[in-house]
Amino acid sequence: MLDRSPSIADDKATATLQDKIAPARVRPRLGDDVTLSPAASSPADDATDRKNMSLLIQLRWTAVIGQIVTIGAVHLWLGAPLPVVPMGAVVLGLIALNIGSLAWMRYRVAVSNRDLLIALILDVVALTAQLYLSGGITNPFTSLYLLQVTLGAVLLDSRASWSLVAVVFAAFIWLTGASRPLVLPQAAGDPVNLTVAGMLIGFALNAVLLVVFVTRIHRNLRERDAHLAALRQHAAEQDHIVRMGLLASGAAHELGTPLASVSVILSDWRRMPALTENSELAEDLTEMETSLKRCQSIVTGILVSAGEARGEGSSPTTVAEFLSAIAEEWRNARCKTTLHVVNVFGEDLPIVSDVTLKQAIFNVLDNAFEVSRHWIELVAERDGDDLVLSIIDRGPGFSKDMLTQIGKPYQSSKGRVGGGLGLFLVMNVVRKLGGSMTAENLHNRGAKVKLVLPLKTLAIGDDFD
Structure with missing residues (x-):
């Protein structure tokens, strides 16, 4: 049995009957170009960038908690004379930035590559300010710059990534000549051992945060790639459908004339006594007429769905x-x-x-x-x-x-x-x-x-x- 091909084009008859449902039933018309354009990938990119921005906000909350714990431990436990007020102001600035970012994302339709770059630069500025207030280049937590650079390489395009590298490099160079020295009291222990311990903690933070956040970023990118692949597959299927619809519509036009001729011949046969008086032949004629009507119905359905026979079938x-x-x-x-x-x-x-x-x-x-x-x-x-x-x-x-x-x-x-x-x-x-x-x-x-x-x-x- 042959498969019946459902309609694939814009159902104009239904749209004229009920305009209310037309916006919800957008269909490609025969001959429309349904290939996937570059703009078609933008929704997937926007969704991925929004997810990545959310990850940066989460990372910033992690940085806020880590800075509070570190400042408290160094100032209270080790007894180091840290400038708590300025460093606390930087932490409050990060909190305000996160709250503003959440409010901004709620009303923002799309997140761009530029927005991600600005967010990472602000994080670099905050880290630079904290390092400046706590020893500068001698602070073992300068290794956290690598976390920002790595995130930029994963999240940003090539030009933006190099821009972030330039900002980090400039901040690092600036710290070498401008910083507030951190003087540890003798009761805190050997400065060398403390520096090594700080480097170990910084390395562990870098490793853990990189694994956690880069893994989640890669998952977002894989989801985007899967979505884009589905869009391309859908576009290919639509193109296939349109080509088949064109063939079906052309075939329907070609079949219209011979079907009409067969219908006329069957009508003539119905008026011939030699055929109608024979019960077997009359039964065959009835079956032929039923099959003919079936064929005409199929042809009409193809033409209706192609928008060439308004008002029929809906x-x-x-x-x-x-x-x-x-x-x-x-x-x-x-x-x-x-x-x-x-x-x-x-x-x-x-x-x-x-x-x-x-x-x-x-x-x-x-x-x-x-x-x-x-x-x-x-x-x-x-x-x-x-x-x-x-x-x-x-x-x-x-x-x-x-x-x-x-x-x-x-x-x-x-x-x-x-x-x-x-x-x-x-x-x-x-x-x-x-x-x-x-x-x-x-x-x-x-x-x-x-x-x-x-x-x-x-x-x-x-x-x-």
């Missing part, structure tokens, strides 16, 4: 009527006893009878019919603001490889050349309606394909609660 209806119409048409075309419809949606809801969705459901039913000739169940449920349609069969189920590749083109267990496009097209139709499609094998026997569709893209009116 109309206001309800969930119950929509399911009943699908069941009746499918039974008439396939088998009258196989399909069982279970509607537990609840209160009936006015929706748009969408020709693309109808074709997608037909496709799933046809695939189930190929492996389960005697029993198929179509279950309609409501899950919050979603219409959930489950097609259940008693066939052998999907293979493990098919379950992982469900909805991808040319993934089929039927062994036909060019097979596997049915569920791929269904996936794209459902996705353009804002929904999702999943498949699973049942424990006893058979499989279930679930279509989850947001009611806001189907319901007529603003309130569907």
